[in-house]
Amino acid sequence: VVEIKNIHKHYDGQQIETHALQGVSLTINQGEFVAITGPSGCGKSTLLSIMGLMDTASEGDYKISNIDTHGLKVDQRTQIRNQHIGYVFQSFNLIDHLTVFDNVALPLEHRKTSKEEIKKRVEKVLSQVDMLHRKSYRPNQLSGGQQQRIAIARALVGSPDLILVDEPTGNLDSKNGDQVMALLEKLNSDGATIVMVTHDSRYSRCASRQIQLLDGKIVAQINSEKSLQGV
Amino acid sequence: VVEIKNIHKHYDGQQIETHALQGVSLTINQGEFVAITGPSGCGKSTLLSIMGLMDTASEGDYKISNIDTHGLKVDQRTQIRNQHIGYVFQSFNLIDHLTVFDNVALPLEHRKTSKEEIKKRVEKVLSQVDMLHRKSYRPNQLSGGQQQRIAIARALVGSPDLILVDEPTGNLDSKNGDQVMALLEKLNSDGATIVMVTHDSRYSRCASRQIQLLDGKIVAQINSEKSLQGV
Numbered sequence: 001v002v003e004i005k006n007i008h009k010h011y012d013g014q015q016i017e018t019h020a021l022q023g024v025s026l027t028i029n030q031g032e033f034v035a036i037t038g039p040s041g042c043g044k045s046t047l048l049s050i051m052g053l054m055d056t057a058s059e060g061d062y063k064i065s066n067i068d069t070h071g072l073k074v075d076q077r078t079q080i081r082n083q084h085i086g087y088v089f090q091s092f093n094l095i096d097h098l099t100v101f102d103n104v105a106l107p108l109e110h111r112k113t114s115k116e117e118i119k120k121r122v123e124k125v126l127s128q129v130d131m132l133h134r135k136s137y138r139p140n141q142l143s144g145g146q147q148q149r150i151a152i153a154r155a156l157v158g159s160p161d162l163i164l165v166d167e168p169t170g171n172l173d174s175k176n177g178d179q180v181m182a183l184l185e186k187l188n189s190d191g192a193t194i195v196m197v198t199h200d201s202r203y204s205r206c207a208s209r210q211i212q213l214l215d216g217k218i219v220a221q222i223n224s225e226k227s228l229q230g231v
Numbered sequence: 232v233v234e235i236k237n238i239h240k241h242y243d244g245q246q247i248e249t250h251a252l253q254g255v256s257l258t259i260n261q262g263e264f265v266a267i268t269g270p271s272g273c274g275k276s277t278l279l280s281i282m283g284l285m286d287t288a289s290e291g292d293y294k295i296s297n298i299d300t301h302g303l304k305v306d307q308r309t310q311i312r313n314q315h316i317g318y319v320f321q322s323f324n325l326i327d328h329l330t331v332f333d334n335v336a337l338p339l340e341h342r343k344t345s346k347e348e349i350k351k352r353v354e355k356v357l358s359q360v361d362m363l364h365r366k367s368y369r370p371n372q373l374s375g376g377q378q379q380r381i382a383i384a385r386a387l388v389g390s391p392d393l394i395l396v397d398e399p400t401g402n403l404d405s406k407n408g409d410q411v412m413a414l415l416e417k418l419n420s421d422g423a424t425i426v427m428v429t430h431d432s433r434y435s436r437c438a439s440r441q442i443q444l445l446d447g448k449i450v451a452q453i454n455s456e457k458s459l460q461g462v
């Protein structure tokens with residue numbers, strides 16, 4: 001479902017030039033659960049944002065569900081994102097003047113969903129991350145880990161088939177972290193494809209495959225025992 | 232050096248009322264390395280921000296270095312912070328329109344420090360977190376873990392005697408995380424008092440004492456083997 005060929009990403013600005021991705025190629029099949037790991041600054045978030053159509057590569061090809069992303073216009077990319085992709089940002093990107101409820105409901109806005117259906121879906125996903133009791137709060141009235149869980153809820157509310165999560169447990173204690181991972185594993189067993197960037201080796205083990213990045217390149221791919229068991 | 236008696240913190244806003252700290256009392260002596268742990272939302276950041284004079288308690292007493300914080304005016308609190316406290320925020324709070332160098336130099340601005348001395352201190356602390364090569368970047372040109380390391384560098388540049396760190400390794404791989412912890416341990420052995428909020432049990436173990444919070448109260452205090460060995 002995700003086919004990346006020889007992707008390069010350069011950031012060019014005044015006084016700076018960073019070659020964040022230096023020729024990355026990988027394929028992710030429908031239903032896989034892939035972890036992306038590597039040291040701080042090695043290109044994980046950059047890769048994920050290209051996968052999620054948040055950003056474009058400087059060179060190379062990216063096909064998603066057989067659609068070549070090269071030719072896509074801005075509104076076409078937005079449509080694919082809205083319909084198929086759930087994205088959890090490393091820095092959450094919640095909207096401060098909206099309540100938790102409205103933040104999580106945002107991905108459903110462009111769809112023709114009834115008010116009752118929106119309420120049902122938002123409340124379901126909020127209770128899955130233990131945040132239903134805070135639906136009327138603003139993001140700046142929440143703790144760091146609570147904001148992280150709202151960002152996760154928002155990514156999942158539209159039942160996306162491709163879920164991209166950038167460091168979903170960095171601000172969570174192990175009980176909440178385990179709860180988030182169990183939720184992702186359940187969605188994966190229900191058919192969603194998951195790509196998770198993480199620094200936590202306890203959780204990268206939950207994936208069936210681990211892709212290790214270093215200095216903008218893939219240096220190793222490891223199949224976990226989970227995938228070797230033919231699970 | 233830190234004496235907290237029966238601290239309560241209420242947040243009151245439209246539609247919401249949170250009793251974030253419900254009677255917390257603790258003492259931290261000069262030179263200690265204390266970890267604060269507990270589930271997401273239990274009050275850790277709130278407690279740390281009161282300790283760091285970023286926020287005030289709703290009830291209760293807080294003395295820092297024998298100074299009663301009750302009577303302090305805003306500029307007096309600011310002066311104590313600038314002279315004695317280094318603070319790492321959970322969400323970094325870097326300034327987007329300043330370079331990395333100027334962000335880290337900020338705590339030195341109010342002091343009568345020469346330009347050469349500022350350059351020397353900023354570059355020293357930047358190399359201690361492996362970020363010297365990025366001193367001309369803006370924060371939004373950095374990865375999440377790189378931003379975290381800049382926030383840490385800024386907290387340490389003024390050689391504070393009280394270092395308060397809120398989740399310093401949440402966005403870091405283990406090598407960078409270990410490097411940050413080694414730096415904190417070195418500063419502690421040089422005499423700094425450190426209070427660290429963390430979800431990472433590998434790192435809470437580096438502290439000589441662990442304070443466990445739950446629902447705004449202290450539920451346990453554990454002395455690590457480190458302190459039992461009289462280290």
Ligand SMILES: Nc1ncnc2c1ncn2[C@@H]1O[C@H](COP(=O)(O)OP(=O)(O)OP(=O)(O)O)[C@@H](O)[C@H]1O
Pocket residue numbers: 140141142143144145146171172173242243244247249251269270271272273274275276277278321
């Ligand atoms: N400005 C605010 N207004 C209202 N409630 C708040 C505000 N800031 C924090 N809270 C609430 O106070 C409680 C404690 O928050 P705090 O940030 O101290 O938690 P924490 O232990 O640091 O959590 P985490 O591990 O997720 O960072 C939470 O329930 C939070 O929702």
Ligand SMILES: Nc1ncnc2c1ncn2[C@@H]1O[C@H](COP(=O)(O)OP(=O)(O)OP(=O)(O)O)[C@@H](O)[C@H]1O
Pocket residue numbers: 011012013016018020038039040041042043044045046047090371372373374375376377402403404
């Ligand atoms: N807008 C930008 N302009 C310039 N350079 C950038 C920009 N965004 C990221 N970079 C650089 O690209 C590199 C990769 O960044 P990326 O955010 O992908 O790292 P990461 O692997 O996610 O790191 P972390 O684990 O710290 O989150 C870094 O060296 C970073 O400084």
Ligand SMILES: [Mg+2]
Pocket residue numbers: 044045046090166374375376
């Ligand atoms: Mg990142």
Ligand SMILES: [Mg+2]
Pocket residue numbers: 143144145275276277321397
């Ligand atoms: Mg916190």
